[in-house]
Amino acid sequence: MxxxxxxxxxxxxxxxxxxxxxxxxxxxxxxxxxELADANLTERKEDTYALTEAGRLVLAQGSGKV
Amino acid sequence: MDATEQIKPSFPRLGQPAPAFEVQTTQGNLRLEDFKGSWLILFSHPADFTPVCTTEFIAFAEIAPELKKRNVELCGLSIDSTYSHIAWVWNIERNFGIKIPFPVIADLNKEVATLYGMIMPGESKTETSRCVFVIDPNGILRAMIYYPLTTGRNTQEILRVIDALQTTDKHGVATPANWKPGEKVIVPPPTTSDGAEERMKAGFETKDWYFSKKAL
Incomplete structure (x- = not known):
């Protein structure tokens, strides 16, 4: 999830x-x-969140794009 | 130093912001602010694996779908560990076939129990009493109900309180004793003589200038 x-x-x-x-x-x-932000996978931007470099990497690894 | 020494025991006040917290629960780390935008019923029970509390958890789980329709979340609490909560919740599902859909706070250091005045030393110094706090979508404490250790709660009454509070917010009215949805509500009394005269002609079901009801 x-x-x-x-x-x-x-x-x-x-x-x-x-x-x-x-x-x-x-x-x-x-x-x-x-918790994803605490793991440095996302960063808070006011009321929303955005992926960090580490977050993009983790997501790409899961999709086989790395 | 334990939490009761660090945090002054207190009772929250109706109409004021509910005390903030950050806790470990059976559904992970949660803060009070995570519930912003929803109503929240925060309730405490004395201990896991006890019979009255088990009947209450089942009863809360049974009204959870009705609460969801009303934008209300539930959150339980006791001075037990997350492991104990998980084992008990699983035990309830295995023995009674009821899945507990809400998080349960593991308040081992009594931080939230102390902030919310859930411990009644005359009853027990190590367990929380059966407290219910209704917090609105803006984080304001709107209702508190306290039951002793020996008396299981009436969850239909808690549902009724939610209906009454939401009706008050939506229509700017009050609700009479034993009111249920669909019944007439109380029109707030006028506060001036002119207002009292107007009220007598306002077309409500008026017994006297201070006592008017209307259907919604």
Missing amino acids: ARKILALIAHSTPLSEIARETGLPLYRVRSAAR
Whole structure:
């Protein structure tokens, strides 16, 4: 689920939309996004999140693009 | 130094921001602010693997779909570990066939219990009483209900309180004793003499200038 959230963040999907797409409650998406930020895979930009270089790398590894 | 020494025991106040927290739960790390935009029922129970608490968790799980329709999330709490919570939640599913859909806070250092005044030393110094806090989408504490260790909660009453609060917010009215959705509501009393005179002619179901009801 963390990888799916990471992929949605990569597409600049708002957290509320991520909650709808994943079927998770919004509070869990917020928590997951924060934990991804703590792992330096995302960074907070006001009310949204964006992938860091490390986040892009992790996502690319999962998709076999590296 | 434990949390009770660091944090002054207190009771939160209705109408004020609910005390912020960051905690470990059965659904990971959560902060109060994660629930912003939803109503939240934060409730404590004395201990995992106890019979009354088990009936309550089942009852809360049973009203969870109705709460979801009302944009309300649930979050439990006790002074137990995450491991204990996980084992108990699994045990409930295995023995009663009920999946617990909400997170449960592991408040081992009593931080949240102390902030919210959940420990009643006259009953127990090591367990939280059966407390219910209703927090609105803006993080304001809107209702508190306390039950003793021996008395399981009435979750239909908690659902009724949610309906009453949401009706108040939507329509600017109050709700009478034992009110249920669909019944007439109380129009707030006028606060001036002119307002009282107007009220008598306003077309509500008026017993006297201070006592008016209307259907929604």
